[in-house]
Amino acid sequence: MSHNGGAAYGPNEPTSFGLQPPRPQPHAASHEGGPYGVGDGNPYAQPTQANPYAQQPPAPRTPPQAPHGQSAQPSPPAQPDPGAGRLVAGRYRLLSKLGHGGMGTVWRAKDETVDREVAVKEPRIPDHLPDQERANAFERMRREARAAARLDHPAVVNVHDVAVEDGQPWIVMEFVQGRSLGEALKEGTLGVRDAARIGLEVLGALEAAHAAGILHRDVKPDNVMLGRHDRVVLTDFGIAQIEGETNLTDTGGFVGSPEY
Numbered sequence: 001m002s003h004n005g006g007a008a009y010g011p012n013e014p015t016s017f018g019l020q021p022p023r024p025q026p027h028a029a030s031h032e033g034g035p036y037g038v039g040d041g042n043p044y045a046q047p048t049q050a051n052p053y054a055q056q057p058p059a060p061r062t063p064p065q066a067p068h069g070q071s072a073q074p075s076p077p078a079q080p081d082p083g084a085g086r087l088v089a090g091r092y093r094l095l096s097k098l099g100h101g102g103m104g105t106v107w108r109a110k111d112e113t114v115d116r117e118v119a120v121k122e123p124r125i126p127d128h129l130p131d132q133e134r135a136n137a138f139e140r141m142r143r144e145a146r147a148a149a150r151l152d153h154p155a156v157v158n159v160h161d162v163a164v165e166d167g168q169p170w171i172v173m174e175f176v177q178g179r180s181l182g183e184a185l186k187e188g189t190l191g192v193r194d195a196a197r198i199g200l201e202v203l204g205a206l207e208a209a210h211a212a213g214i215l216h217r218d219v220k221p222d223n224v225m226l227g228r229h230d231r232v233v234l235t236d237f238g239i240a241q242i243e244g245e246t247n248l249t250d251t252g253g254f255v256g257s258p259e260y
Contacts, residue, residue, distance in 0.1 A: 081096055083107075084096060088109070088120060088122075088165050088170055089163035089164065089170065091111060091113050091163065092110070092120050092163060092170070093109055093110045093112055094107045094108075094120065095109055095117075098119060100124065103123065103140065104123050104171075105121070105122045106122075107119070107120045107121075108175060109172075111160075111172070117175045118160060118172050119172075119173045119174065119175045119176070120171070120172050120173075121144075121170065121171040121173065122170055123137065123141050123169060123170065125137045125168070138169055140238060140239065141238070143237075144236075144237045144238045145159050145162045145171045147214045147237040147240040147242055148173070148237045150212050150214065150242075151205075151208050151209055152208075153204065153205055153208040154231070155201045155202065155204055155205035155231075155232050155233055156205045156208065156233070157173050157174060157225075157234065158174040159172070159173050160172045160173060176227045176233050177227060177228050178226045178227040178228060178231075179225070179226060180222050180223070180224060180225055180226070181198065181221040181225070181226055182221035182222035184221075185221055198224070198226070198232050201232035202219065202224055202232060202234055205234040206219065206234070209240075214237070214240050214243070216234070216237060216240050217239050217240060218236060218239050219234070223235050223236040
C-alpha cells in the first residue's frame with residue numbers, strides 16, 4: 001500500500017516517462033548502513049546523495065547569532081503524530097503516519113501479537129456525512145481489503161487483516177520498505193530499462209486483478225511502491241470495482257484521479 005495513500009499529483013506532470021532517452025547517471029556512492037544494504041540494485045527505492053556538479057564540498061554554514069545580550073534558543077523537538085502510540089483492536093500499535101488520501105490515513109504500525117511492522121489504513125470519514133454515505137465509505141474500505149486479499153501476485157500488496165475499532169474497519173497490510181513511484185519521478189525521468197521493468201510489473205498485477213474480476217480504477221505513480229530488491233507493488237484498491245458486487249459509485253459520477 002501506498003505509503004502516501006493517494007496524495008494529489010500535479011496535473012502538469014508528464015505521464016509518459018519511458019519514451020525519453022535515459023540520462024547518463026553519475027557514479028553513485030554506496031550506502032553503508034542504509035535500510036537496503038550495500039549494492040541493493042534499486043536506485044529508486046532510496047535516493048542517492050551524490051552531487052555531480054559540486055567541485056568541492058560546501059562550506060559549513062555558520063549558525064545565526066542571537067542578538068547581543070540574548071541567548072540562542074534551541075529548536076523545538078519534533079512532535080509525534082497525533083494518534084501515535086494508540087493501540088488498535090488490542091493488537092496494532094500506531095507508530096507514525098506514512099501518508100493520507102481522500103479515504104484514509106496510512107500508518108506505520110507494529111503488530112504486537114506476532115512482532116512485525118505493518119501498514120494500517122485508518123478510515124477518514126467526515127462526521128457531517130449522511131448515514132448512507134458513511135455506510136458506503138465503510139463498505140469501500142471493506143471492499144478494498146477483499147479485492148487485494150483475493151489476489152495472489154507478488155506485485156499486489158498483501159492484506160493481513162481487517163480490524164474493527166469503534167465500528168470502523170481498519171485495513172492491515174504488509175509494510176513495503178521503499179517509496180512510491182511518484183516520489184521517484186519527482187527527481188527526474190526514469191531510464192528506459194527501469195520504466196519498462198516497472199511498467200511490466202504493474203501490468204502483471206492488473207492482469208491478475210482483471211482475471212479475478214477486479215478493476216483497480218486508480219492506477220497512478222503514487223499508488224505504485226518501489227520496494228527492496230527491485231520489487232514493484234501496486235497498492236490502494238480503495239475504489240476498485242469487484243465483479244458481481246453492487247456499484248457504490250453514483251451513475252455519471254467520476255472515480256479515480258482526473259490527470260490519469
